[in-house]
Every structure is written in C-alpha cells, then in structure tokens.
C-alpha cells in the first residue's frame with residue numbers, strides 16, 4: 555500500500571499529463587479575453603486566517619513546510635475547499651531565493667522572517683554563491699508545483715511567484731521586516747554600483763526560478779515587489795523597474811522558444827507613481843494596492859493591460875452587506891472585463907473566513923449581473 559502510494563506520487567511528480575483545466579476565467583481575464591464573471595482570488599489565501607492552516611502548520615518550522623511538496627500542496631488546496639476562488643497560488647515564500655543564494659533565513663514565530671547574518675557592506679556580496687543551480691536548490695518548489703497541479707484536478711489555474719529583485723535585496727540587507735528600509739536604501743545612495751550588481755544577480759536567479767516554475771506546471775507567474783513603495787519615483791526607475799522589465803522580457807522570450815505562453819503579473823505595492831511605466835513593462839496584468847482609485851488606474855493604463863486588485867483588506871472586517879457594497883463600487887470602477895478581483899495586499903491572520911467567502915461571492919454575483927447574468931451577450 556505504502557509502496558503504491560509512493561509510486562503514485564512519483565508519477566504525479568512528472569510535469570506532464572496534467573488534468574484538463576475546467577475554469578479558465580482567470581487566465582482569460584489576464585490575457586484580456588472576455589469573461590462572463592470577474593475572476594477572484596486573494597493574496598495569502600493560504601494562511602493563518604484558516605483554522606485548518608494553523609492546525610496543519612502547528613509545531614512545524616515554516617521553511618521545513620516550504621520544503622515539503624506534500625505540505626505545500628495541501629496548504630495550497632485548503633482555501634479551494636472552502637471558497638469558489640478562480641485561481642490558486644502555490645504555498646511557498648519569496649525568501650527561498652536568498653536561501654538558494656546561500657543566505658540563511660529563519661521564520662521566527664511572532665517576529666517574522668529573520669536573517670541571522672544579513673548583508674552589511676558590498677564586500678558581503680562575496681558570501682553569496684556565484685553560480686546558483688536553481689534546478690537543484692529550488693527543486694522542492696518545482697516538485698510542489700507539479701504535485702499541486704495534478705492534485706488540483708484542473709479546478710482552477712495554479713499561479714507561481716517570486717519576490718522582485720528590490721524587495722529581495724531589501725530583506726537581505728535589513729535582515730527582516732523594517733519600518734523604514736533605511737539600511738537597504740542606504741546602499742542605493744552610498745553603493746549604487748554594488749546595489750546594481752546585487753539586483754542583477756537576483757534578476758538572473760529569478761528568471762531561472764520562474765522558468766523552472768513554468769516548466770513544473772505553473773500556469774501564470776506573479777512578481778511581488780512588496781517594498782516598492784519605500785522608493786520614490788526616481789529610485790524606482792533606477793533600481794526596480796529595469797529589473798522588473800528584464801525579468802518579464804527574458805522569461806517571455808525563453809517561454810516562446812518552448813511554445814509556452816503564461817500571463818505574468820506585476821505587483822509593485824504603493825508604487826502608484828509608476829503605473830504608466832508598469833503598464834508598459836511586458837506584464838499582462840498590473841496588480842494594484844488599495845491606494846489607487848480604480849477609474850484613474852484604468853485611465854492611466856489605457857487598456858493596454860489587465861488590472862488586478864485592489865480592495866482594502868481591512869474592508870473584510872465589515873459586515874457582509876458592507877463588503878458587498880464595497881465590491882460593487884470596485885467593480886463599477888474597474889469594469890467587468892480585463893479585470894481580476896483581489897485584495898490590495900494579503901489577508902491578515904485575524905480575518906474571518908466567512909468574510910472571505912462574502913467577498914468572493916459578491917464579486918461573482920455583482921459581475922454576473924453587470925454582464926447581464928452571464929447570458930449570451932459575451933461569447
């Protein structure tokens with residue numbers, strides 16, 4: 555029996571013969587094709603707001619969990635059992651990339667990600683591996699993606715992801731979360747050449763990492779530049795945007811050679827000043843935080859990309875009826891096409907799962923009604 559199980563998981567871990575996709579609404583919206591309802595998913599949809607997540611994670615180290623394809627698969631599937639999401643995102647973390655480059659990262663309960671020995675000076679770049687064998691170092695993520703893509707049974711597409719070079723650099727220098735990012739920003743002003751060297755090396759690893767995820771079975775790829783808002787327009791243009799563009803261009807060029815075509819999403823949190831640039835950066839989807847008005851985002855991106863976002867996660871603390879009103883306004887602002895509903899950032903651990911359900915259902919109901927009940931109008 556055990557041998558048969560091991561055998562079947564080994565077969566499942568081949569990135570081929572995946573089940574047929576039954577709900578392509580998210581992929582259609584991402585590619586700018588018409589949809590009968592607005593697709594919806596939530597950043598951090600696998601997380602501590604779910605009692606079953608806390609139960610499954612209890613007593614286990616966070617990064618040990620990330621290294622177990624079976625655990626990642628289970629945690630990715632959990633939210634899909636409760637909610638009618640139109641997409642899933644692989645359970646993992648952006649900080650597996652600095653680990654693959656040779657830096658130690660721990661997840662300290664109650665404190666968050668912690669680097670015991672962060673980068674202090676440009677000389678510390680020598681501590682990073684010069685050649686990173688992504689296939690070897692991050693194979694556990696690729697295995698998790700392949701296993702999950704099989705076990706999801708074609709219910710919804712599976713999104714892979716990475717941190718953006720600037721956000722990863724900031725963690726590697728700050729050694730964890732920071733209110734000001736002043737240590738990482740000091741590098742940009744004092745050591746611009748070393749900063750570019752680090753950003754370039756991160757970009758190379760990220761490109762290989764995303765290509766590995768696509769080969770393993772990811773059906774879309776999101777790049778999280780969660781720390782973008784700490785940069786002003788000038789610094790973003792110099793230290794983040796060129797690398798974000800390079801990633802999308804290189805990944806797409808390589809995917810074209812293999813006949814693959816995955817939509818890519820860029821989420822540069824709080825970088826509202828860069829919206830025009832982001833919409834011309836080879837990503838199909840620009841994901842927005844809640845500080846941007848949906849109508850002005852549409853105007854500024856001019857229909858060249860699909861948009862994703864951007865409900866204030868704290869709106870989920872409201873009663874169900876109020877959530878429905880907020881969703882209705884958001885849909886009126888974005889419109890129902892070329893749009894993926896999401897939050898403006900991740901869910902918080904103290905959120906009520908029922909509020910997430912109300913959010914998802916409101917997106918589906920309002921958008922179907924606005925589209926004329928999803929009848930024959932949209933073909």
Ligand SMILES: Cc1c2[nH]c(c1CCC(=O)O)Cc1[nH]c(c(CCC(=O)O)c1C)Cc1[nH]c(c(CCC(=O)O)c1C)Cc1[nH]c(c(C)c1CCC(=O)O)C2
Nearest residue numbers: 597598599600601643644645646647648666667778780900
């Ligand atoms: C900055 C960042 C990180 N990780 C990530 C980002 C970018 C997105 C963002 O801006 O939120 C990305 C991430 N991390 C996680 C996912 C899983 C997929 C999903 O969205 O459901 C994703 C996409 C799981 C996780 N990553 C983490 C958790 C919670 C910790 C746990 O499960 O024990 C989860 C579900 C831990 C983590 N990892 C990180 C932080 C800041 C934390 C929180 C620490 C804390 O609050 O104690 C780094």
